[in-house]
Amino acid sequence: MRVDKGVKAAAAALAAAVALTGCGSAGGSGPELAGSWDEIVEAATSEGEVTLYSNHAPANLEALKTAFEARYPGITLTYVRGTDSDLIPKVEVENRTGNGIADVHMTTDAGWIHRSLESGDYSVEVAAPAIDQPDYRAADGVLDDTFFVTSATSIGLAWNTTHVPEGLRAPEDLLDQRLAGKIGVVTPAGYPAVVHIYRRMDIDYGSGFVDRLAAFGPRVYTSGPGVTQALASGEVWAAPGASMDVLVERDKGAPVDFALPENPIGIPFYSHVLSAAPNPNAAQLLADFMITPAGQQALSRSYIAALPGVPGTGVEGSDVIAQDLELADPGSLEAEAVEQFVSRWEQKFLG
Template sequence: MAGGMALALVLAGCGTGGGSGSELAGSWDEIVEAANQEGEVTLYSSHSPTNLEALKVAFEAQYPDITLVYVRGTDADILPKIEVENQTGTGVADVHMTTDAGWIHRSLDTDYSTEVVAPNLEQPGYQSENSVIEDKFFVTSATVFGLGWNTDNVPEGLSEPDDVLDPRLDGKVGIQNPNGMPTYVDMYQKIDVDYGDGFVDRLATVNPQIYASNVAVTQALASGEVWAAPMAGSTVLTEKKKGAPVDFVLPENPFGVPWYSHVLASAPSPNAAQVLADFLISPEGQEAISADFVAALPDIPGTGIEGSSVIAQDIGLADHEDLDPETVTAYQAEWERKFVG
């Protein structure tokens, strides 16, 4: 855990491993100065594109000499890139943000990550003892999934998961494809229990539309392409604020998942990587990356779910033992038999 971490550990070799071999500067001020000289930092993330853009704007406002480049994709897209960049020593990404509990656990025994030395880890409210895994992965944000609907087509709204099984919604329900995405596999397994009575089998009876990600489901709800979603992300609230005819509510047993970030050993800009890591868990960074999501700091404007004081640390990582590659592949085959035929 991160408690008592000293910047003395940021000396030569801390940024090496399977990566570029670049070294960090010594003190935090020297790291920031070196980061300004590097001039660019790249983030790979599965977070919402809207939030990533807000993070870019906020980060560059505070560090105008450093350009933040983000690459948004699913874990299935990004994780192979991380592994190849590490193995070949040709890093592109500096910081990586993921929800894949199984991959996080497996990577702890590799040289993918370097120690994070961000001073903000020790700020009041971050709960570093509950937020950092082996001085490498630190909780950054979290999302919760609930019931989403298009208010033009479902004006009465949804109140419980079984509402999406109404026959009039046949072909008008949007769901995520879990292909290669352990987080979604975990979600389907959890809702099958928490939503009751073999919910996943019953969901297949309404012939849902299948999308590659939660972002795509949200867009489909906003456009009216689908009318309801039993596992919509809280990003529906972002679209509602923009004027889209959508709404969102948490069911009795919502599913949630945290994002963890880490500084990559293959980072071509190791100092800027540490500066970005520090900014991610600052109040300004949290307001950007966690807008309409669950923040890792308390009392961040525009974050959280109305009526709840939950923070990202309260939403635990999934049990990695249930999300090994073989289990995920087997579940995908079972899922496709139900929903694709």
Template sequence: MTRTKVTTALAGLVSAALVVAGCSSGGGEAPELAGSWDEIVAAATDEGSVTIYSNHAPANLEALKSAFEAEYPGISLNYVRGTDSDLIPRVEVENQTGNGVADVHMTTDAGWIHRSLDSGGYSVEVVAPAIDDPAYRAEDGVLDDTFFVTSATSIGLAWNTANVPDGFGSPEELLDPRFDGKVGVVNPAGFPAVVHIYRRMDVDYGEGFVGRLAEVNPRIYGSAPAITQALASGEIWAAPGASMDVLAERDKGAPVDFALPANPIGIPFYSHVLSAAPNPNAGQVLADFMLTPAGQAALSENYIAALPGIEGTGVDGSEVVAQDIELADPETLEATAVEEYVAVWERRFLG
């Protein structure tokens, strides 16, 4: 299992200001696991609980809790949901002091993932048997035997079905002059991840796409949820970088739809078992469960699963799985690079 190539996009909770202070664990060596997998499960049951820190959607974490506890009734799953900027400092302090609370940590912060891989000390090797299932594609989803992809989300093409009944087959179609003033985009100011999305549009949607997008005089919004609401109301007819939240609105009856283009731009959720875990065996059991079909059905509903063919996950017409959504290059998220890009973007879109 090797560290994956770092080329694609991050689309959400990325905190460029986080700095890893202290590279190694302050709590001594990570606790040893029980021997065989059956012994690990038995030891996890003796531990009796497991805690995950995650920035995933609350509904998905609650579904994961229910499914895990049904599979392992002797182990209670506790989750602490927050942004990366909330949770990463906790992980660092627990690592430095050795006073662990979390056993597993899930994050979308590409910069922190790679800094922690370079420094070491935050994670232990994941031994979950589910990783060896060929359907999981560990060669594409596991970094240095520690971080493993568990879910993903993606931006895509979205439209109001009343105004665009035939939908879109490619991003290029949104640039038609008939959509002048009817396309919605997010202002990237203050959002490094959105900057990266725009950078990738010029690669994955076609060279010069962002510049041509500015020529259709799009309406500018402050967030992806605002885009979703504008689509549902008919204020705009289309968006080239909408979030998968559009699918949830569609399922509620809103006149919207969503599709992934041939080269999707997205954000993977990576998890790791922590070296400061107070319940190291239960942490491994949770890691394994998240990669089973039952775990993926709970964790990845309305998201992109890490296993193919999981009902309720992914996007109709697309076979993309979480392993196809690669981590962003952290260098593109540095403050100076982001500021320079935003300045260029604002000249194009705001005049």
């Protein structure tokens, strides 16, 4: 949980931490964090660049770059887009060697977030003034004053509007015999986040929902986009765990639609300022910008925003924001637990 502090106090604490740890990394060097927020902004402009590692959608990262550079024309934002399995090892190596490249890191890996918080090695306290704005709901979105929720993607109910013109409003609507063999699902094999989603279905959609779903003989796909394309083509008519990509396809004219159930399941993106950041002031500036309305409109378009009422974000008829979507229990995502779950799932869905 976040402990509210004044921006100046937070920045001063960060400056002290940086001074004591050599910019927070093994043998790290570079400019220290300035004092007040105004001084941080001035120092960030002098640094002139900031680098973000993120697994968010490329189009959203490009929009963030454009919006950030328009707001701070003296600072160039470079983003490196990759999967968590690509980027987390880079963060760890840069931290261990003190040769930092990234300044801010965004991830959805709940296990790594918790391990990082336990070690205290990778992050410095975030000093962004925007975090203290009431609409951001910092008490629900900030972990130990370092990781802060930035965006989220939610899975929901999706359908082909030609074959299911009445739509879906609750998970129980899927368990209709006319949809047997016409439901699309994603395999959890190789996707711990999808394991989390199926576990949450049995909590948020009702006990035994996954077993009941399996009895309808769903078609299994290897990815969320695969389910979305199958819905658009009419190969399947409905899906209980479709991604928000369905909204993008709908807006392009595909005969599909999407709704969040009463208890939505999602995957939040958390960001943190790295202790090995070569541009610590610009890192804080980027962290702040990402959770302003302008930053959210860029970063969270067609996703769940971390602020309410941001144009182009969220799902019609729902007021869910990223802070409402729970971070997965790291214990449930350990390799052995995931392997056991996938084995049981495959017996039910693949026979």
